[in-house]
Amino acid sequence: MNPNQRLYIIGAGPGGLEHLSPAAHAALQSCTDLAGHGLYLNLLGPLTEGKIRHKTPMGEELARGTLALDLAASGRITALISSGDAGIYGMATVVFELLARKPKPEWAEVTIEVIPGISAMQAAAARVGAPLAHDFCVISLSDLLTPWELIAKRIDLAGQGDFAVAFYNAVSNKRSWQLLEAQKTLLRYRQPETPVIVAFNVTRKGEQITVTTLGELDPEPLNMLSLVLVGNSETRRVGPWVYTPRGYHTKPELAD
The missing domain is CATH 3.30.950.10 (Tetrapyrrole methylase, C-terminal domain)
Incomplete structure (x- = not known):
């Protein structure tokens, strides 16, 4: 399995970077691409420097999840960003629902890691x-x-x-x-x-x-x-x- 075919689903916390976990910091540093709502990407501030930012509007969660999986499948180390915890009203469930309902063969090669965050x-x-x-x-x-x-x-x-x-x-x-x-x-x-x-x-x-x-x-x-x-x-x-x-x-x- 290609180590670059990796998707991190990151809970970025409520907003202040002081509440972002060390695991999330490390994952972000290794990424080439970030996908998320523009507000949540902006809250990451300098941590997005040198990364390709893929901003999607609120309400486009399925498209955002699809984009993140496609990027990872293509060999881009990708982070899909949620505020708070990605598993609490966040993007983690979107990714798994796509895998369950609308899977693409290439997605099976993607290594997925969900990184928890502090919720609001x-x-x-x-x-x-x-x-x-x-x-x-x-x-x-x-x-x-x-x-x-x-x-x-x-x-x-x-x-x-x-x-x-x-x-x-x-x-x-x-x-x-x-x-x-x-x-x-x-x-x-x-x-x-x-x-x-x-x-x-x-x-x-x-x-x-x-x-x-x-x-x-x-x-x-x-x-x-x-x-x-x-x-x-x-x-x-x-x-x-x-x-x-x-x-x-x-x-x-x-x-x-």
Whole structure:
């Protein structure tokens, strides 16, 4: 097998290069070609120097994955870039779906390596403390690829299960009603005072982190770059921090 027929699927982290893993750094250094959305390639800054950049617009994920596989099959060491973690609403699943549904014979020669990255929810949680310290789930509110009826069911079950919830794709220029519906559903299971974190451009220029409550959550100022973390029934604030306890308060050392 040709060692140059290699595809790295890289989770580049939330944006700040300080959160890019050493494994991702090493893979990028070895690459000849980079494929990704222009914003994510730009966030790599000087790490793209000397590489051929293949920029594709948002919504062209299948074309981007096909391009990356074709480049690697042709003997170009290629990196397919996602923000956050490539396996969480990222490009890794696109590549494997192409291999499963629309394979080309030459793709079978490509060595694929998925390199994990820090997700936006992890970065946002770290900014405020430890709101995801107990069981949590992640739900995308975009209904472009998933029927809203299924999304609504998952939100309801997350409420029943008392999971902390990270909402991706919370709002867009064309829709905000899904976040309002999610808020309404979760308010059936937890108090209006439940802490909520709204993160925008976390670790990037223009970062904004707001701590509010479930009852006061307002979708109007938000956009597609906003991430919403909703605590569970035990999530609380201590000074400027937000955390979700795991039961350590029942230990004799911390018991009231």
